[in-house]
Amino acid sequence: MTGSNEHVLEVRDLKMHFPIRAGLLKRVVGQVYAVDGVSFQIGPGETLGLVGESGCGKSTIGRTILRLYEPTAGSMHFDGQDITHLKANALKSVRQQMQMIFQDPFASLNPRFRVNELIGEAYRVHSGDANWEDHVASLLDKVGLQADQMRRYAHEFSGGQRQRIGIARALAMSPRLIVADEPVSALDVSIQAQVINLLDSLKEEFGFSCLFIAHDLSVVEHIADRVAVMYLGKMAELASDRDLYQNPKHPYTQALISAVPKPEADAKRRDRVILRGDVPSPINPPSGCRFHTRCPHVQDECRKIEPTFGEVAPGHWVACHMHGHSDSGDARGH
């Protein structure tokens, strides 16, 4: 059961359910199955893109890994250490090695703090370094801001600059893993590319692993080594960057990819897969395959039997009845 050291992060069958309370006595009347049995690994220096519609549980995964939530079930290993139920003190030292970049560059920076405090506080507290401002200055330089801006407040910066401050804050502790929770979706399109390129080059320089969460496949395409697609709290497909884009197996992935606009003027009209209907509620997920209510290839068994998440080709994992996998008992051809 020990996580092997070749992975920086190993998540196994993670479940995060939120109780719904109602009434005078605050009784639990139901559960939100935000994350319902998800497994993946991230290797050293690797970037895993995590994609899905809003409400599919991708941000919950990010926050659960950082133990901002207490996981319902499953396990998480960080550098071989089980962090699923780590206690406060041990957690503190692990947290220095895992950092987060948040979606909203406005809400994620304390409006009362100056930039030097925003970026350097944790470093100062944990290291006790008297010259911590030099560290902040070098970080500012690394993310493309000027060291003399460190006495300013966050509100004096633009959205893109604020996100750079957020990135510098995440880098301050030289973490092994960074969870980037939709770091560019709140930014203008013109700024998005800059920030992604910045993250990409920082990754080379600092060598951290990254869980890059996005709701848009095109954002992830550039930065991720492998991409995982989530649907309603479950993994739909997980494959290397190239495999996923060129040979998507899951109908949901196919629909997402067909929705990415292509810039070529002479691009042939592709068969767009239009998904109908809305994402079902995670409070009461559909039986069988969770995607069956919207799947264009739906069959009887999809409504009854939940597909297992198995490897259909080396490194290519899919949860779909159309793709039987060799290693699972109930493999089905199509």
Place this chain on the structure above:
Amino acid sequence: MNNVSPTAPIGDSHQDHKPSPLSVVLKRMWQLRMGVFGFLLVLLLIGSAIFAPVVATHDPLEQDIISRLTPPSFLEGGDSTYLLGTDQLGRDLFSRIVYGARISLMIGLSAVLVSMVIGVLLGLAAGYFGGKVDAVVDFLVNAMLAFPFILLAMTLVIVLGASMENIILALGLSNWPIFARVTRIETMKLREQEFVLAAIAQGLSHVRIVLKHILSNLAAPILVIATVEIARAIIRETFLSFLGLGIQPPTPSWGLMLAEGRDYMLTVWWLSTLPGFAIFLAALGINLVGDALRDLLDPRMRKG
């Protein structure tokens, strides 16, 4: 409302030149005229409290029965030696109001400080940790609110004895729930903010997060309540004085003077009106300063 003048930005103009926090505050004060007015008012009251022996024209306890109930000097029948007239025992009203500022401001500020410290700490704990801590604090707050303030303060003064310290304690202990409630709600909102999550994810301690990251964002609402409550505490001392449980005569406090003038309300109106006016000025001044401070303490409003 007060941050009107879009004058030259101050505070962050050049990286090398960093003005001291005091000079920044003073500069901005000038830009907030109402704040300046309130500031001067409070300065005047505090000044007269500190320099009461110099400012006062008479001994506040000295009785001159012959010239009792003399009207203020600006009214018909007034005597120029008694600027604001005399009370029922012939004591100089102006001097009593000046000396009363000492007592009343001391009571107002100290009592609010006591309630603020208790209320804010409990509110922070309840809002941040939630669960059982929250349930306990919530229960205490509701129990306090269900209890009539005056009954509680009376009981405390009777049990502890009617000294200045005990009056402050009684007023402070009976008025912390308002701080606790506001702090609790604001903390609960801030608790879910991403910058607090970021601080948790960075492995910072709860104490640091609560006292630094969250409290720094609570300065504005707490200050606003505090300024209102200072004025209310001064008036509440009146209630205690009225019942004979407040400041004991002959020591002058505004509340006591207000209560003593009650018997003469219809004929010798200035006896209660003038101390009341002093309370009004103090409340106004403190509120205006509170408003200005709230704006000043918000970095987002520092630039015009």
